[in-house]
Amino acid sequence: MKIRPLILSLCVLAAAAGCDQHDPDEVWQDAIVLRDTALQDSAAYDIVESLTTEVGPRSAGSAGDAAAVRWAINKLTTLGFENVRGELVEVPHWNRGSLTVRIKEPFAQSLVATSLGGSPGTSEEGIEASVLRVESLAELRDKKQDEVAGQIVYIDHVMQRAKGGDGYSDASRIRSCGHVVAAERGAVATIIRSAGTSTHRFAHTGSMLKNSVPANIPGVAISNADADMLTRQVQSGGPVTIHLRSTARDMPKVMSANVIGEVPGTGDNADEIVLLGAHLDSWDLGTGAIDDGAGVAIVTAAAKLILDRDERLRRTIRVVLYANEEFGLSGGDQYAIDHEDEIAKHVVGLEADFGAGSVWRISSRVDEDSLDIVENLYGLLEPLGIELGNNESESGADLSPLRKAGMPILGLTQDGTHYFDYHHTADDTLDKIDRDDINQNVAAYATAAYVAANIEQDFGRLPVDTEPSSTCAAEDD
Amino acid sequence: MKIRPLILSLCVLAAAAGCDQHDPDEVWQDAIVLRDTALQDSAAYDIVESLTTEVGPRSAGSAGDAAAVRWAINKLTTLGFENVRGELVEVPHWNRGSLTVRIKEPFAQSLVATSLGGSPGTSEEGIEASVLRVESLAELRDKKQDEVAGQIVYIDHVMQRAKGGDGYSDASRIRSCGHVVAAERGAVATIIRSAGTSTHRFAHTGSMLKNSVPANIPGVAISNADADMLTRQVQSGGPVTIHLRSTARDMPKVMSANVIGEVPGTGDNADEIVLLGAHLDSWDLGTGAIDDGAGVAIVTAAAKLILDRDERLRRTIRVVLYANEEFGLSGGDQYAIDHEDEIAKHVVGLEADFGAGSVWRISSRVDEDSLDIVENLYGLLEPLGIELGNNESESGADLSPLRKAGMPILGLTQDGTHYFDYHHTADDTLDKIDRDDINQNVAAYATAAYVAANIEQDFGRLPVDTEPSSTCAAEDD
Numbered sequence A, B: 001m002k003i004r005p006l007i008l009s010l011c012v013l014a015a016a017a018g019c020d021q022h023d024p025d026e027v028w029q030d031a032i033v034l035r036d037t038a039l040q041d042s043a044a045y046d047i048v049e050s051l052t053t054e055v056g057p058r059s060a061g062s063a064g065d066a067a068a069v070r071w072a073i074n075k076l077t078t079l080g081f082e083n084v085r086g087e088l089v090e091v092p093h094w095n096r097g098s099l100t101v102r103i104k105e106p107f108a109q110s111l112v113a114t115s116l117g118g119s120p121g122t123s124e125e126g127i128e129a130s131v132l133r134v135e136s137l138a139e140l141r142d143k144k145q146d147e148v149a150g151q152i153v154y155i156d157h158v159m160q161r162a163k164g165g166d167g168y169s170d171a172s173r174i175r176s177c178g179h180v181v182a183a184e185r186g187a188v189a190t191i192i193r194s195a196g197t198s199t200h201r202f203a204h205t206g207s208m209l210k211n212s213v214p215a216n217i218p219g220v221a222i223s224n225a226d227a228d229m230l231t232r233q234v235q236s237g238g239p240v241t242i243h244l245r246s247t248a249r250d251m252p253k254v255m256s257a258n259v260i261g262e263v264p265g266t267g268d269n270a271d272e273i274v275l276l277g278a279h280l281d282s283w284d285l286g287t288g289a290i291d292d293g294a295g296v297a298i299v300t301a302a303a304k305l306i307l308d309r310d311e312r313l314r315r316t317i318r319v320v321l322y323a324n325e326e327f328g329l330s331g332g333d334q335y336a337i338d339h340e341d342e343i344a345k346h347v348v349g350l351e352a353d354f355g356a357g358s359v360w361r362i363s364s365r366v367d368e369d370s371l372d373i374v375e376n377l378y379g380l381l382e383p384l385g386i387e388l389g390n391n392e393s394e395s396g397a398d399l400s401p402l403r404k405a406g407m408p409i410l411g412l413t414q415d416g417t418h419y420f421d422y423h424h425t426a427d428d429t430l431d432k433i434d435r436d437d438i439n440q441n442v443a444a445y446a447t448a449a450y451v452a453a454n455i456e457q458d459f460g461r462l463p464v465d466t467e468p469s470s471t472c473a474a475e476d477d
Helices: A010-014 A024-038 A043-054 A063-079 A137-141 A167-184 A224-235 A289-307 A330-338 A340-345 A368-384 A400-404 A435-454 B010-014 B024-038 B043-054 B063-079 B137-141 B167-184 B224-235 B289-307 B330-338 B340-345 B368-384 B400-404 B435-454
Strands: A082-095 A099-105 A113-115 A127-134 A152-155 A189-193 A219-222 A241-246 A249-263 A273-279 A316-322 A346-351 A359-365 A409-414 B082-095 B099-105 B113-115 B127-134 B152-155 B189-193 B219-222 B241-246 B249-263 B273-279 B316-322 B346-351 B359-365 B409-414
Touching: A024 A289, A024 A368, A024 A435, A043 A063, A043 A289, A043 A435, A043 B224, A063 A082, A063 A249, A063 A289, A063 A316, A082 A330, A099 A113, A099 A219, A127 A189, A127 A224, A137 A152, A137 A167, A152 A167, A167 A189, A167 A219, A189 A224, A189 A241, A219 A224, A224 B043, A249 A289, A249 A330, A273 A289, A273 A435, A289 A316, A289 A435, A316 A330, A316 A435, A330 A340, A330 A400, A340 A346, A346 A400, A346 A435, A359 A368, A359 A435, A368 A435, A409 A435, B024 B289, B024 B368, B024 B435, B043 B063, B043 B289, B043 B435, B063 B082, B063 B249, B063 B289, B063 B316, B082 B330, B099 B113, B099 B219, B127 B189, B127 B224, B137 B152, B137 B167, B152 B167, B167 B189, B167 B219, B189 B224, B189 B241, B219 B224, B249 B289, B249 B330, B273 B289, B273 B435, B289 B316, B289 B435, B316 B330, B316 B435, B330 B340, B330 B400, B340 B346, B346 B400, B346 B435, B359 B368, B359 B435, B368 B435, B409 B435
Parallel strands: A127 A152, A152 A189, A189 A219, A273 A316, A273 A346, A346 A409, B127 B152, B152 B189, B189 B219, B273 B316, B273 B346, B346 B409
Antiparallel strands: A082 A249, A099 A241, A113 A219, A127 A241, A249 A316, A359 A409, B082 B249, B099 B241, B113 B219, B127 B241, B249 B316, B359 B409
């Protein structure tokens, strides 16, 4: 373990009696105790067990969403957090209804499929059309109108498995924009091979971008096994015809909430915030155990460990359980609006939204002058099997509005090797969470949050990022 | 490899020119060539790929069942088998319709569930009742009428994983009889934890015994993950209420067929039959790749390898692809009736109905005087990683009527460690089959069938078994 002393506080220089708990050496030593305590604590598992058992699926605007907000307020209150509250967030409400996707010829078979978030439905009779198979967005963009028009476009891209989840970028791009590119060329629907790595027969849902025109065509994902079979039928030579019927539809918007609880700081820096974020909503197919019940549990349990120390913090640790990350980032955007006046007081943010695999890397996006803190933190985290990454951490989606507004980021990267086996499927259930792994996460988050909340130095500010959001245009591929 | 010479034929004693290919040494040497050829042959995988792609689900009486019969007749004909035919079998036809199972209290959640084969449906409004959880049939049998009546019985038995599939006996007993024992005590429905070992969110279907009264109550299975969650809700203390709605129903019986093809013997023993069996039907949730597309592929590819040798066989090898094994053994029973006059001519039977895992043991049920053949066969199979078992092989279900009538059995036991992860689920798809493993199966079946069809000696006869079928009575547990 490598701990370089930081700038020594006056307190240490004076070696004075009556110094408070913010002695820098003490902070780092206390963080070690906290880290080791976390490894033996079952709070995180208990929290995600409670959420998946007592609430389960909780997609934006659903009854489960409302139940999750009640659950979270009750849970944070019961655990003893202060300033527990729900901050209202208007969320879109999409209902997937029912879906059937059936190959009519050459060989009749039903496919395991799921509508993509935001997809419109079909008429009562459904859509029946021939299938045009492509392997990428680029291949589809190269097609002319008369090659595509009137057909169902099948995008057969196989997502690659990787510890860092690298394959998700290409795969989710197809999920987000496949229907837009296909609709521009006159397609009547889009079927994608799931943006996921499951070797079991689950279709992975996830959102389609809705802010592009024309694109009012249905989009569905099929399981990898069904994609293999559809591809075999396509490759058998003759025309392939599919019938697709969906009652998916948009519903009126609904009020949900970002649920917040705090471990308050004391003294002059109490208005400064160390933000621990995760999202409370989930997709509707599974019980949202790894996405993002695990994140909710990790940040809550980490903050709870600090709360239980019953000692004053220099800064406030704020747990934010965001509304509707999955279907348009309503909670993350609304938080940035609601807290615009205090964004500059957010000294650093940490987000947990990559499942329940163990943390294997600490990276950051902080002022270069503050990298010594990250390196020292790394010294504390190394015994947990954590490597030191770079200073280009992206944060998760929920923190991105604050990051773009200048908030520094600490990134605790989880092992995502198996994350996309379960992500956005019915198979996202509690049994996929390993107790030791989730505790290791809590240890890492608690250590980092505790240090960030107590050391004298902060992480500086990031340059404001005014880059517009990605669209479905070719230049953004 | 240990090959003990068998009784020497006159042909060898005479060392005569003009002797046919039934020279016993040649038979065993040829079997080795056949075995090694099989390991390099892709026919089995091609067959199961074709069946799962061009037919897919094929439960008794469904459109897929009829398509499977057409497929099989066409496939056996195309491959060059002789006497290819369908022998009519009347099969029951049950339709699962739709099913919803939802916990109403204490915590509302939908369960991933599947109706068990033969289950009746509910009224339009469904059934809503409190849940009584038990862990075994014995625990349920100990309950009094007033402890059970009016409730939904939840049987929470966890099936154990084992190479030999040992856990399936207890688990399938609960699936077969849970509803009978529950109905006798006045229950309104039965929910079982799936008779399966999947750690993914699949419910395992399978048949309920229908020949017991009263038992006209619905039976459903839930996935292991959902069973875990339901158990947590039960253990949280308060009453648990479930709403269950099903449109499952019996349909009029339908004609299907046992599909048969032969590699004919020549000469005096040509009327003797070495039977290679598998079942053509599957449950409706998956595409029936491992249950029992793999078996169809293994026995067909093994016989095809022998067919391709283009040399005369002493006996006839008969491939029988049975109708409706899953929902009442219609095909196996009908075959025994149709072929009653020639049962004694069935010198031995081999059945492949335990997935696509590699064969790890050869066992038998033959006359004790014929055990030397089994031991010599073991000598040929040992290089495939196969052990020698005992002489108490049970055969699979389809051969049981012939076995009970005296037909000897050779049992090539497959590794079932993962079989019950997929068995009777939507996840039973082609990607679960390993090419090397299925080829090893073909090698073992081809070797055994070739030897059985060509050696002079046979396997004797078994004593006729008049034991009646098991019922749902306690003494049969």
